[in-house]
Structure formats: C-alpha cells, structure tokens
Amino acid sequence: MTLTRDEHAAEIRTRGYTVVPGILDDQQLSASRAALDEVFTNEAAIAPERKWLTESYRVAYMLPQKHEVFRHLPLNPRLLPLMRSVLGNDCVIGSLNGLTMVPGGTTQRLHKDSVSLPGQVLYINALHALDDFTIANGCTRLVPGSQNRAFRSDRPELLNSSDDAQLAAYEHEAIAVEAPAGSLIAYDGGLWHAGSRNATQSPRRALHLLFCRPWVRPQWDFARSLSPQIIAGMTEDERSIFGVGIRQTWYDWRTDTRRLD
Numbered sequence: 403m404t405l406t407r408d409e410h411a412a413e414i415r416t417r418g419y420t421v422v423p424g425i426l427d428d429q430q431l432s433a434s435r436a437a438l439d440e441v442f443t444n445e446a447a448i449a450p451e452r453k454w455l456t457e458s459y460r461v462a463y464m465l466p467q468k469h470e471v472f473r474h475l476p477l478n479p480r481l482l483p484l485m486r487s488v489l490g491n492d493c494v495i496g497s498l499n500g501l502t503m504v505p506g507g508t509t510q511r512l513h514k515d516s517v518s519l520p521g522q523v524l525y526i527n528a529l530h531a532l533d534d535f536t537i538a539n540g541c542t543r544l545v546p547g548s549q550n551r552a553f554r555s556d557r558p559e560l561l562n563s564s565d566d567a568q569l570a571a572y573e574h575e576a577i578a579v580e581a582p583a584g585s586l587i588a589y590d591g592g593l594w595h596a597g598s599r600n601a602t603q604s605p606r607r608a609l610h611l612l613f614c615r616p617w618v619r620p621q622w623d624f625a626r627s628l629s630p631q632i633i634a635g636m637t638e639d640e641r642s643i644f645g646v647g648i649r650q651t652w653y654d655w656r657t658d659t660r661r662l663d
C-alpha cells in the first residue's frame with residue numbers, strides 16, 4: 403500500500419518512524435554507494451585510530467565535505483517535502499554521515515540520537531538504506547512509539563532497576579525494519595533504535611541525514627566544518643539546507659555595537 407506524504411508525516415509524529423521505498427532512484431543509489439565506498443577507502447588507514455571503525459560499525463563523518471553527491475542529496479524532491487512537512491519549511495541538516503554494519507560484527511546498543519520534547523518532533527534521522535536491509539545483515543531495529551519516553555522514568559516498574567535492565571526491556575519491544583535498498587527509514591531522533599548484528603559477509607551501508615528544526619542544536623556546525631572552497635561552490639539552496647547562512651546576532655564589546663556577520 404502506498405502512503406501519501408501526509409500519512410508518512412503522521413507516522414513519524416505518532417509511532418516515531420516511517421518507511422518510504424524508492425527515496426533514491428537507481429542513479430542516486432549507485433552514485434551514493436560509489437561515493438561512500440570512495441570515502442571509506444580514503445579513510446581506511448585512519449579509521450581505527452579515530453574510532454570510526456568499531457567491532458560493530460564503520461562510520462564516515464561530514465560527507466558533504468568529502469563528496470559532491472552528498473551536497474545534493476538533502477534537496478531530493480522525494481525527501482525534502484516530507485522533512486519540511488514535519489519539521490517546518492526552515493528545517494536544516496544537523497549531520498550527514500555514512501555507516502555500515504561491519505560484516506560478522508557485533509550488534510549496537512539501543513540508543514537515542516537526540517533529546518526529545520513530548521508532542522514535538524525536533525530531529526528526524528532520514529536513514530537512506532544503500533543495501534537491502536534484512537535481519538541477516540543487521541537492519542535497523544527500533545522501538546515504535548518510544549520517542550517521548552524519559553529513560554528510567556516512563557516505566558515505573560523498572561525505576562529501581564539498572565539501565566541495562568531497562569534496555570533489555572526495550573529490546574523485547576524492538577522491531578527489525580527490513581527494507582529494500584534505496585528506501586528511506588525516517589525516525590524521530592528521540593526514538594530508541596540501533597543497528598543490528600551483521601551476520602553476513604557483505605556490508606550493510608546507510609546514509610544518515612539528520613534533519614532538525616533551525617532553533618535546536620545541530621550535531622555539526624556546517625559553516626565551520628565545510629571548507630571555504632566547498633561553501634563557495636554550493637548553490638544557495640545547498641547553503642540554506644546546511645544552515646550555512648544562519649547567523650547569530652552578537653554584541654561587539656570593542657565597539658558597543660550590534661553585529662550580524
């Protein structure tokens with residue numbers, strides 16, 4: 403059954419996640435895979451010492467600095483209107499990382515990516531599956547509807563137990579989200595989720611595009627994280643979605659003037 407954009411948005415607001423098949427077309431999918439593989443290869447030597455390679459996953463940060471493909475992706479017309487309908491037209495990208503669950507690796511602990519505020523979606527992780535997501539290769543698992551739970555206080559029966567016990571209880575509620583390559587798995591940043599054990603010998607690659615409202619803290623300050631050369635080559639729309647143009651008024655103590663630069 404195909405859902406409308408409004409129905410996908412409603413799923414994010416209520417159960418905390420939605421799945422949209424075909425968010426990437428074939429050309430975008432192969433370009434994204436090739437670009438991420440290139441970054442992983444370039445960073446192979448430094449990944450272990452930076453802890454970008456763990457027993458569970460391999461990650462690459464700040465992808466828009468590292469490949470042109472990733473500067474265009476947030477503007478995908480199949481994606482952006484959905485993000486805007488939940489987070490507002492002025493939403494921005496808070497981070498854009500690539501991740502693969504390591505073949506034969508371990509599972510990842512359930513966690514949240516961000517704080518949450520009951521009744522408000524502040525962050526959405528727009529995970530793009532670059533390979534088929536299956537139980538065997540460690541698809542994302544998540545706890546539907548858990549985005550507004552306050553850890554250790556929402557389940558009175560667990561209040562006196564350890565965090566591990568509470569996480570174990572959450573594990574029982576977690577569902578595995580299987581989806582074909584090219585799908586969007588969009589979840590509230592406050593939803594409990596994790597990558598699972600990849601029991602195959604092949605990578606399970608994903609892009610994590612974290613969108614957020616412009617008035618919450620992004621994970622990265624793109625204006626400082628992208629080089630001046632990259633910023634100069636970006637279109638206005640790209641600069642805007644990465645929040646590069648967002649300025650903060652400041653008070654110049656030297657001249658006692660208001661500044662916006």
Ligand SMILES: O=C(O)CCC(=O)C(=O)O
Pocket residue numbers: 459501510515529540541542543595596597598608
């Ligand atoms: O790629 C996934 O399945 C989720 C990974 C994740 O949650 C993370 O690395 O924070």
